[in-house]
Amino acid sequence: MAAAHSIMTIVYHLLTRGEDYKDLGSHYFEERQKETIMKQAVRRLENLGFQVALTNSTAS
Known part of the structure; x- marks a missing residue:
């Protein structure tokens, strides 16, 4: 329902x-919540005992 x-x-x-329907794609919500997903x-x-250092890289 x-x-x-x-x-x-x-x-x-x-x-x-x-308007016409536009499919937002399979990664739409992941992109909107990218910062939250990274922090989690x-x-x-x-919490598993690893040291984490984030670097921004661009895939070619």
Whole structure:
């Protein structure tokens, strides 16, 4: 029932705004919460006894 409600809410907003549906992708929520996910991962590793140093790298 909750899934049907969510779908109907999406359909309502798309129709009232005259927009097309855009799939946000499988990593949408991970990107929105990137900082939180990083902090949780560091905390878990530190709790296991590891020292953690984060560096920002870009993949080519």
